[in-house]
Amino acid sequence: xxxxxxxxxxxxxxxxxxxxxxxxxxxxxxxxxxxxxxxxxxxxxxxxxxxxxxxxxxxxxxxxxxxxxxxxxxxxxxxxxxxxxxxxxxxxxxxxxxxxxxxxxxxxxxxxxxxxxxxxxxxxxxxxxxxxxxxxxxxxxxxxxxxxxxxxxxxxxxxxxxxxxxxxxxxxxxxxxxxxxxxxxxxxxxxxxxxxxxxxxxxxxxxxxxxxxxxxxxxxxxxxxxxxxxxxxxxxxxxxxxxxxxxxxxxxxxxxxxxxxxxxxxxxxxxxxxxxxxxxxxxxxxxxxxxxxxxxxxxxxxxxx
Ligand SMILES: [Zn+2]
Numbered sequence: 087x088x089x090x091x092x093x094x095x096x097x098x099x100x101x102x103x104x105x106x107x108x109x110x111x112x113x114x115x116x117x118x119x120x121x122x123x124x125x126x127x128x129x130x131x132x133x134x135x136x137x138x139x140x141x142x143x144x145x146x147x148x149x150x151x152x153x154x155x156x157x158x159x160x161x162x163x164x165x166x167x168x169x170x171x172x173x174x175x176x177x178x179x180x181x182x183x184x185x186x187x188x189x190x191x192x193x194x195x196x197x198x199x200x201x202x203x204x205x206x207x208x209x210x211x212x213x214x215x216x217x218x219x220x221x222x223x224x225x226x227x228x229x230x231x232x233x234x235x236x237x238x239x240x241x242x243x244x245x246x247x248x249x250x251x252x253x254x255x256x257x258x259x260x261x262x263x264x265x266x267x268x269x270x271x272x273x274x275x276x277x278x279x280x281x282x283x284x285x286x287x288x289x290x291x292x293x294x295x296x297x298x299x300x301x302x303x304x305x306x307x308x309x310x311x312x313x314x315x316x317x318x319x320x321x322x323x324x325x326x327x328x329x330x331x332x333x334x335x336x337x338x339x340x341x342x343x344x345x346x347x348x349x350x351x352x353x354x355x356x357x358x359x360x361x362x363x364x365x366x367x368x369x370x371x372x373x374x375x376x377x378x379x380x381x382x383x384x385x386x387x388x389x390x391x
Contacts (some may be wrong), residue, residue: 104146111341115157241271258286
């Protein structure tokens with residue numbers, strides 16, 4: 087096992103990951119279309135202020151899950167990491183088909199494979215910042231041909247480089263299909279984390295994904311402030327009671343202005359470490375809570391070769 091992990095500021099010891107959110111967005115610029123204005127986080131000072139509030143609440147590491155063709159900028163993430171003095175990890179890989187680059191269909195499987203391995207081994211673009219994970223995505227209740235192809239290619243890339251994979255499950259769906267495809271391509275599902283599964287609102291489904299060997303993230307947290315995330319607290323309580331406490335990561339996927347305190351929104355990055363923690367502790371206890379923000383995301387991210 088390697089003792090180091092790639093952050094945007096260079097390699098850091100695995101032991102310095104600490105409290106980690108596995109799916110966030112500190113710098114994201116999906117598109118110039120007006121409908122994505124709220125999804126655009128491009129003010130470095132505000133992102134830094136938000137990252138500092140996370141740190142002051144006990145946070146250490148944020149994984150920026152902004153993929154290729156969605157406004158990814160490892161160099162700006164590095165500026166935020168340095169200014170806020172937090173670890174930020176960036177990624178390679180692609181979103182669901184709607185947000186995949188237009189050049190993707192023109193590339194062969196081998197070319198896409200080589201491109202991803204190049205980013206992983208040599209770093210991203212001009213700045214040569216190395217990613218710590220790789221993203222893939224699927225559409226709502228469907229896996230398109232292009233998404234199927236990326237699952238297959240990224241499964242091969244993970245088999246050969248051991249880079250962890252964090253996926254986008256649209257509205258929580260298609261997790262089983264993602265895992266079957268990745269497994270068939272040789273991926274190690276113990277380093278795969280499926281995002282947004284809380285949106286499926288189905289504990290049996292989440293348990294099935296965990297039984298297949300993957301981890302999951304509850305990351306649409308902080309959207310239901312009026313009832314203190316009651317449904318998520320209930321789902322997490324049952325998952326822990328059923329013995330799945332080692333497979334769940336907590337994050338906010340707060341890639342919208344309306345979720346950032348620094349833009350005047352709610353609940354902000356610190357919410358999971360403050361209010362949600364207070365709501366969860368009476369139900370699951372501190373040990374189970376700490377796993378979800380410490381050892382569970384770390385287990386996904388730390389590479390074994
Ligand atoms: Zn996201």
